[in-house]
Amino acid sequence: MYGKHGQGGTQIKMAIYTIPNATEGMDKAIIGIATTVPVFVPMLLVFVWIVVFLGGSNSQRKRNGTSDMPMWSVMASLSVLMISLVLSINESLMQLEILGMVIGLNILCAIWLFFDRKSTEI
Amino acid sequence: MGLIRYLTSILLISMFAFAIISLSASFANNNSATINIDDDPTYSSLKDSLKTDTISFANKENDSNEAFAQIEIEGSGQTTPTGGQFKTRLTTPKKMLSSIFDSIRLKVFGGDSNFGVVLTVLFVFIVMIGILYVWKAWAGRNPD
Numbered sequence: 001m002y003g004k005h006g007q008g009g010t011q012i013k014m015a016i017y018t019i020p021n022a023t024e025g026m027d028k029a030i031i032g033i034a035t036t037v038p039v040f041v042p043m044l045l046v047f048v049w050i051v052v053f054l055g056g057s058n059s060q061r062k063r064n065g066t067s068d069m070p071m072w073s074v075m076a077s078l079s080v081l082m083i084s085l086v087l088s089i090n091e092s093l094m095q096l097e098i099l100g101m102v103i104g105l106n107i108l109c110a111i112w113l114f115f116d117r118k119s120t121e122i
Numbered sequence: 123m124g125l126i127r128y129l130t131s132i133l134l135i136s137m138f139a140f141a142i143i144s145l146s147a148s149f150a151n152n153n154s155a156t157i158n159i160d161d162d163p164t165y166s167s168l169k170d171s172l173k174t175d176t177i178s179f180a181n182k183e184n185d186s187n188e189a190f191a192q193i194e195i196e197g198s199g200q201t202t203p204t205g206g207q208f209k210t211r212l213t214t215p216k217k218m219l220s221s222i223f224d225s226i227r228l229k230v231f232g233g234d235s236n237f238g239v240v241l242t243v244l245f246v247f248i249v250m251i252g253i254l255y256v257w258k259a260w261a262g263r264n265p266d
Contacts (some may be wrong), residue, residue, distance in 0.1 A: 081142065085149045088157035100162050103142055110138040114131040 031092045041093055045080045045102065052076035070113040077106040125264070126251055133179070133247055137240050140172040144236035173236070176243045183246045190253055195261055205260040219245065 020032030034040045053076040057067035084102045087093040143165050150158035160166050194203045223241050231237035258264060 081146070085146060085155075088150060089153055089155045091156035094157050096157050096159070096162055099146070099157055099159055100165060103146060103159060103165060106142050107135070107139045110142075111135050114134045114138070117127070117131065 027090075031090065034093050041087060042098055045084060045098070048083060049076045049080050049105075052079050070109070070116040073109040074106070074113050077102070077109045081106055126254060129247070129250075133243070136172055136176060137243060140169060140176065141237070141240050143169045143172075144234070144240075148234060148236070169236075173239055176239055180243055180246045183250050187249065187253060190257070202260075205256075208256045208260045 020029040020036075022029045053069075053072050056072040056075060057069050060072070061067040081102050084094060084099055088099055143159060146159040147169070149155065150160070191209050193205075195205070196203065223245055224238075227233065227238045227241050231241075
């Protein structure tokens with residue numbers, strides 16, 4: 001907290017970007033971060049996708065012995081889509097390209113899910 | 123790997139894609155979002171194309187459903203020529219259920235025509251699977 005020189009010492013800390021002013025509200029702070037670091041929102045979405053996918057499939061494997069990975073990939077993609085839709089209200093937080101990728105990911109996971117179902121008689 | 127499995131997979135993938143794009147576009151329109159997936163020409167044309175294809179699928183299924191009610195096969199030891207005892211159960215309630223689906227669409231989805239297409243095609247698909255199974259039970263073989 002006081003730096004390597006101890007209390008009374010001096011330490012210069014340089015931020016790699018302008019620290020957002022949190023007193024204006026959390027939304028302004030998040031917009032400030034996303035504006036300064038454009039990869040923030042995509043990384044957040046990737047994080048959510050991985051957490052839901054790995055968390056869900058591992059939890060199911062613990063309970064049932066097997067995990068339905070295609071289903072959890074769709075669940076993770078839908079979670080990410082819901083977050084993306086909310087973020088898309090503000091232009092600073094979401095780009096059309098990112099939203100397009102999220103929808104493409106949803107469709108891709110759905111293809112995996114629906115072709116993974118068991119066969120029927122006819 | 124049968125006919126129903128392929129049909130189910132392809133149709134549900136199409137419906138899923140159509141529903142996801144429609145949901146995103148509706149969300150953006152309803153909330154005045156600055157980012158609207160309808161502004162993306164690729165997804166916009168995909169949605170229009172899927173809508174046309176699914177409506178075409180529903181119409182063709184209606185035609186084949188009517189044709190199914192009319193067909194006769196040659197009788198043998200195990201089959202009856204008309205198959206009326208099977209066919210009545212599918213063709214008549216279909217019209218009753220259509221009005222129920224319309225009401226659900228109005229109340230749950232607010233009458234959005236895009237979700238109407240999804241519900242209609244899913245319902246038509248369920249009926250089509252029923253017809254395939256009835257054909258198998260009646261004729262004693264898989265559909266040609």
